[in-house]
Amino acid sequence: MQKSEDVTFGGSGLDRAGELRGNIPELARAMQAPGTRAVALWRGKPLVAGDAELCLARLPLAHPAFADAARPPILLGREEGNAVFAHDISGWDPDGQDLSKLGAFVDDSEQAHPAMPGGHRFAELRRIMTRLGARDAELAATAKAIHGWHATHGFCAKCGAASEMHQAGWQRICPACGAHHFPRTDPVVIMLVTHGNRALLGRSPGWPEGMYSCLAGFVDSGESIEAAVRRETLEEAGITVGPVRYLASQPWPFPSSLMIGCHAVALDDTIRLDPNELEDALWVTREAVAEAFAGRARHFLPARKGAIAHFLLRNWLADRLD
Structure with a gap:
């Protein structure tokens, strides 16, 4: 798939500076270098700045806000020769600010730290991911995933x-x-299952009303990607799948998945739904998906922009899966 690295969170070409991770003297020099910067996280939310042109904020390692850091800074990589770290300041208590939507499917609340420059605030990554450039998105996703791992391990x-x-x-x-x-990192297959001119989409309980997406599931131990696609599609929707091919992947730091996008051809179209897996599943024509993407569908919402499911469906509509 020629556009496989255009997916959100992938393809920025970040130099991850792996050779620095175990080199204590060089790492110390990098931390003291004047050009070194750090991105900040608060309860999984990256610090951003700007409005129309949103960007991931980068601050000096000595910034006073990092006094609330939960652990030492983590090296993300290098930009233009300068090291970039990530600090987690989840210990900060944003007194008097809206915390009611934390952890919700849609969290549109933002929190401003008093020590941060004006216009800087913490925002939910899923909500802003398509407004970030490729490099900023990759740095934010990496920071969220690695700090999330430390917090739970x-x-x-x-x-x-x-x-x-x-x-x-x-x-x-x-x-x-x-x-x-x-x-x-947890491997997850996400599959665009097609049968002629239709795609198989499903929805999980708790999703926004009308939202449908590609089927997905975790890869079992000892299982190939192709086998996982066939098993998950059969388990969730009762659909038997024949040919399977890989299309693209996407790091998905919610909390630590690698989404493995595939195209699968269904051998039948009779849906036998497992209610323990999905709330609903249906076949949707190309025309209906195009209407939904154009915002003209009345009862059907496609996967959110920025998710690999949205990416796969758009490329299917444009006949760019090859």
Whole structure:
């Protein structure tokens, strides 16, 4: 698929500076360099600035707001020769600001830290992801995913002792038993299942009214991508799938998935829904999907812009899957 790296969160060509992670002297020099910057997170929300042209904020490592950091800065990579880190200041309590929508499917609240420059605020990444440039989106996704891993994996999975951060944030080591732990990424297949001129779409409970998306599911241990596509489609909708081909992937830091986009051809079209998996599933024609993307569908909303499901459906409509 020629446009596979145009998907949100991928394709910016970030230099991840892997050789610096274990080089303590060079890492120390990078942290003290005048051009070094850090992006900030608060409860998973990146710090952004601007309105019409939204950008991921980059601050000096010595910025006073980082006094609330939950852990040492994590190296994200290098931009134009300068190191970029990520700080998590989730310990900050935004007194008097709207926190009622935190964790909701749609969180349009924003929080402003008093020590940050004017116009800087924390915003939900899913809501703003399409307004960020490719580099900013990749940095934000990486920062959210890696800090999310540290927040939930502070103890050794082998012996239960508290582990310690190493390799500039890209490894945890248990001082009790010596076990090494690495950031978790969960492979998820997401499939554009077609049958002639129609695509199979489903919806999960709790989604906004009318929203439908491509079917998806986690890859089992010992399972290939193709097998996962066939199993998940059969389990969720009762549809048997024949040929499967890979199209594109997308890092999805909600919290730590790698979405593996595939095209699958259905061998039948009789939906046998598993209500434990989906609230509903239906076949939708190209024309109906095009109407929905144009905002003219009355009872059908496509996957949100920025998600790989939206990307796959748009390329299907444009006949660009090859």
